[in-house]
Amino acid sequence: MRTMIIAGNWKMYKDVAETRDLITALKAAVPSVPAGVESIICPPFTSLALAGELLKGSAFQLGGQNMSQHDEGAYTGEVSGKMLKAVGCDAVILGHSERRQYYGETNELVNLKARKALALGLRPIICVGETLEEREKDITAQVITTQVKGVLSGLTPQDMAKVVIAYEPVWAIGTGKVASPAQAQEVHQLIRKQVAGQYDWALAEKLTIQYGGSVKPDNAAEILAQNDVDGALVGGACLKADSFAAIIKAARP
Numbered sequence: 001m002r003t004m005i006i007a008g009n010w011k012m013y014k015d016v017a018e019t020r021d022l023i024t025a026l027k028a029a030v031p032s033v034p035a036g037v038e039s040i041i042c043p044p045f046t047s048l049a050l051a052g053e054l055l056k057g058s059a060f061q062l063g064g065q066n067m068s069q070h071d072e073g074a075y076t077g078e079v080s081g082k083m084l085k086a087v088g089c090d091a092v093i094l095g096h097s098e099r100r101q102y103y104g105e106t107n108e109l110v111n112l113k114a115r116k117a118l119a120l121g122l123r124p125i126i127c128v129g130e131t132l133e134e135r136e137k138d139i140t141a142q143v144i145t146t147q148v149k150g151v152l153s154g155l156t157p158q159d160m161a162k163v164v165i166a167y168e169p170v171w172a173i174g175t176g177k178v179a180s181p182a183q184a185q186e187v188h189q190l191i192r193k194q195v196a197g198q199y200d201w202a203l204a205e206k207l208t209i210q211y212g213g214s215v216k217p218d219n220a221a222e223i224l225a226q227n228d229v230d231g232a233l234v235g236g237a238c239l240k241a242d243s244f245a246a247i248i249k250a251a252r253p
């Protein structure tokens with residue numbers, strides 16, 4: 001059985017005071033998660049230390065939204081994986097389409113970051129997804145296959161036991177357009193098949209593949225019920241305790 005993971009990507013929302021309020025509300029709304037389900041919240045860097053303190057002993061794990069591929073050094077504006085670990089992070093989102101689109105991140109860079117995260121014991125949540133243009137050109141399968149190959153390059157089977165892949169169709173992010181359950185299932189199945197080709201089926205069957213893109217309380221259950229959908233990476237709907245709690249409740253291991 002695969003672990004179902006519901007993660008909340010806060011993006012560039014919530015200052016420290018707002019973080020305290022949201023986490024307090026989340027802990028009250030979600031005192032525990034069902035066996036086989038995990039939940040990770042990923043606030044901005046400035047809120048991580050506080051979140052790490054507030055989440056101790058709670059049902060939630062903590063994740064960063066990005067990290068450097070370097071250990072340390074003169075890299076102005078960057079944050080290392082070791083720094084994430086030091087404030088209590090268990091996971092880190094890597095290669096989000098907003099990082100790819102606005103900050104030029106490539107599959108090669110995302111791969112370097114994934115290797116570093118794994119070396120530090122952080123669970124990488126690696127994002128892949130096609131743009132609207134790519135979907136309309138009917139090259140989704142090719143784009144996803146290239147991304148999966150690139151971001152997983154050189155990772156060992158042991159590494160893969162910690163990796164999560166998030167399928168986030170770019171056209172469904174923040175747009176209110178959600179992939180249909182069938183569209184999501186089709187790409188998730190393709191990702192699993194690709195991973196099986198690079199490793200083997202036993203490993204691929206254990207891989208958690210999240211869907212992200214306009215997941216809301218009213219569509220979560222249907223998407224999460226798909227065979228190859230093992231969780232969600234939630235943007236907008238994770239910024240309110242009640243809607244994130246409702247999505248967690250929709251998760252079945």
Ligand code: 13P
Nearest residue numbers: 009173174213214235236
């Ligand atoms: P939305 O849920 O706001 O569409 O964002 C999805 C996302 O990008 C999560 O990483």
